[in-house]
Amino acid sequence: MKNNSGRGNAGKSGGQGRGGGSGRNSGSRTAQGSSRRGDGGRQGSGRGRTASRPQEEITGLPVAKNDEVQLDIIGMNHSGEGVGRADGYTLFVAGALPGERISAKVLMTKKQYGYAKMNTLLQASPARVEAPCEIFDRCGGCQIQHMDYGAQLEWKRQQVADSLQRIGKLNVQTFEAESANGASTNAASTNGAFGEAALMKDATGLEEGTRVSTETAEAGAHAAGPSEAEKQGNAAYEAASAASSAANEGSEAIGYAPEASSEQPLQALEETGFGGGEGDENSDGRIAGEAAEKVAGGATAPTFGSAADGTGTDAAPNSLAKAFGAGTSAAADGMSAPELDADTSAAADSVSASELSIDAAAGGVSAPALGADAGGILVPPTLGMSDPWRYRNKAQVPMGEENGRLIGGFYARGSHRIVDMETCIIQHEANDEMVEAVKEIGRELGITAYDEETGRGLLRHVVVKVAFATGEKMVVLVTNSDRLPKAEQWIAAITERVPGVKSICHNVNTRQTNVIFGDITRVLWGEEVIHDYIGDIKFAISARSFYQVNPAQTEVLYGKTLEYAGLTGNETVIDAYCGIGTISLFLAQKAKRVYGVEIVKEAIEDARKNAEINGITNAEFEVGASEDVIPRWKEQGITPDVIVVDPPRKGCDARLLETIIEMQPERVVYVSCNPATLARDLRVLEDGGFKTTKVQPVDMFPQTVHVEAVALLTRQNSK
Ligand SMILES: C[S@@+](CC[C@H](N)C(=O)[O-])C[C@H]1O[C@@H](n2cnc3c(N)ncnc32)[C@H](O)[C@@H]1O
Structure with missing residues (x-):
């Protein structure tokens, strides 16, 4: 185990207390340059944003560029930035953790939110640890090494619970968790130290139901790119779907019917491919690697199927699109370009822009009182690693x-x-x-x-x-x-x-x-x-084939998937978005027959080879979009008992969800790398007669902000 302890020493000054409350009055403005420096706190050095884009002066805001403000950090956004309020105005601060009090310099302001750079850590969170990596401040591969691993896991669980409640309007069971500072928190509520959902609406400035605007698309962009890459696979694997999903996917926007953006993603690639990055799986658009490949590939190399031709049409039936508002316009994806860096993490997160509850804006006030219902969805603690280092292959x-x-x-x-x-x-x-x-x-x-x-x-x-x-x-x-x-x-x-x-x-x-x-x-x-x-x-892994990067946790994830599938040997199973057939082959050991579908031809060739080298004969694979192929299987009379889906960040295509509802399998197991689109899709399936019983977060990418979860839904109505 690497040095991951050292909690809380870094930079506690102790002199200022935490200030009262996290609401509108928590930020106090001081004269520029008046803050103390050098008291041992994290100085927020390299992780501060580079405000390289000329900035329009926006008047009438409670803060201005270069102001020095004191902030209570009341949450963490999905880029891993601390969220503070200055006179009700949201500021994102790289390197700041929930529960901390800091002095920060305002780097840039936008209408609804801005960015600040931490100058002095006035009061450290007990969850703060010394990031063991020497280049953590400069490299974009990891975002939360400075957070105790237990707190990372708790934060990830909270991300899932918050999304289910706020975006999916789903009822989540109250869960008493020990927070990093030892206090008991109601993990089902959204006002815990690690909850961010409450901040989203305010940060984006959108009223509930408002469609994602330019600003939100922009904000969401940051999450683009890498986020998924690894999960999605490399260029080859992503190319096919990228064109249709590029913007949407990267942007974290969750509505259906996105327009595809074709060219912008090309700059997504700056990043380290060395570390985490989701260059692979990292999200904030900072990781090149596969994410970049994926996006760029999709936009430029229409090699792997129709979706890659840039004409991507994810148009959803109106009803569904309506249900989830947020038709987002693509563009977002390109945002990881360096010059846009300062805007991106805002993400404040368009994700849920359209779905956020108004009372959330109050600053950490809990969402509708959903938490205490024992009949709600169980979101157990995140399954983490005993040694969350050196995990990438x-x-x-x-x-x-x-x-x-x-x-x-x-x-x-x-x-x-x-x-x-x-x-x-x-x-x-x-x-x-x-x-x-x-x-x-x-x-x-x-x-x-x-x-x-x-x-x-x-x-x-x-x-x-x-x-x-x-x-x-x-x-x-x-x-x-x-x-x-x-x-x-x-x-x-x-x-x-x-x-x-x-x-x-x-x-x-x-x-x-x-x-x-x-x-x-x-x-x-x-x-x-x-x-x-x-x-x-x-599994045979070739130079370009997609393979999960954290093998230890892949086993945990697939094990949970298999458990939720509840197979006895008699079931017909569909594995949608099957990649090289990893989940399909796991399931085939316990099922009567498995049908896998994947949009990338090469992946399906690998899947067939992998079935062969394992002597698995009850799995068959087809190339194509899940939303095209599965309806066809339905027409052909295939009646699955279980459907497993493991879509890209943009979530399932609306047509696929409709088909799942029509096919009425006993169970649906949904593997997701994006809690926002997971929540959106679960809402559709719930409305279609399924009940979500459990959503298990699994930490596939320790030290990063990436959140993975597997959900179990059971059919409520009879055929
Ligand atoms: C998150 S990965 C899952 C891969 C696989 N289940 C695994 O665990 O290795 C998502 C996969 O969906 C594929 N994909 C994207 N859009 C698709 C679509 N519309 N239909 C089928 N597959 C798609 C991608 O190429 C990628 O392989």
């Missing part, structure tokens, strides 16, 4: 040069400048070692790094994967040329310095884009794939 590292020396690491916040990095403490050590070895070899061979401004230079990214169960390793060199110079020397050096390497691949990406992978991948040496196990099932 894949790193995607951008390469650059510093004074002529090959370096690789992460993009400095708000720029595309690459900062060298030797270790990432959420990566498996083997990934650190592989990346380091490749950098050394590259230097020895005199390899140049790709320069995205000039389009010159050779090595763009190094992607490394390690299979936790077998120890097999893969190195992928992504270059800006079709030929890899000195290929033999590369192979000799990598095989010598990377013990256990099973596969060395070369991917060609000559496009001037931030997308990591190009379309051509060649095996330079060894196997085309490495193998890993989840439970007893063996």
